[in-house]
Amino acid sequence: MITPEQIQATMARYIQLVDACDIDGIVALYAEDARVEDPIGTPPHVGRAAVEHFYREGLGRAQARARQTGPVSASHAGSGAVPFCVDLQMDGRACSIQVIDVMEFDEQGLIRSMKAYWGQANLVAREDA
Template sequence: MPQEDVIKTVMKQYIDRFNQDDVEGVLSLFGEEATVEDPVGSPAVEGKSAIAEFYKKVVNGNTRIRLEGPIRGSHGNSGAMALQITTSAEGKTISIPVIEVMTFDEQGSIASMKAYWGPGDMVIK
């Protein structure tokens, strides 16, 4: 099981690489059999190839992540963080407060990412 500092470091790298529009860097943090459920309740994206397609759409030079508090570890193989996602579409700015929970494999790679947010959380201006 990865140590808490490894989990927090990888989660911080996820934010940094996302904000640098580094799709390959983001993907390098995931294990081969990882899953992404964004938002929770939608069908999970399974496997690195499918995850690559997902992130190629959202790491687009237009979307940014801001950490809203400290990254939290656990007594196990997971961590959580509160984020503010901001993007724009059709001339409008969209902000979404999100809680992301990630689990990690033995190598310290992301095994799963779940993003908790709902339609009522979106603010469109």
């Protein structure tokens, strides 16, 4: 089973890859049968191909940057959560979103489920763009 330290490292790496807009690197962290719900409550993207499409069409076009805003909380049961902020362009405007991602990992240490907790209340316009 994946250790809490491995979860912490993988989730921190995920945010680094989001910051770099490294879609190939992000997708490589996911299991073949992964499920992504971003934000929670929207239809899930199921399977690595669907996850890749989601990141390429969203993150890849949004000029996103990301930074971790708190520690990764990891369990001995193969799950973790991390708060972070994503700065991006949405509808031509500079915005920031405060997000908490919750991930579950498989036995190989790949992400099998990611749920992003954020909504309209976590989205703010930025004037620095």
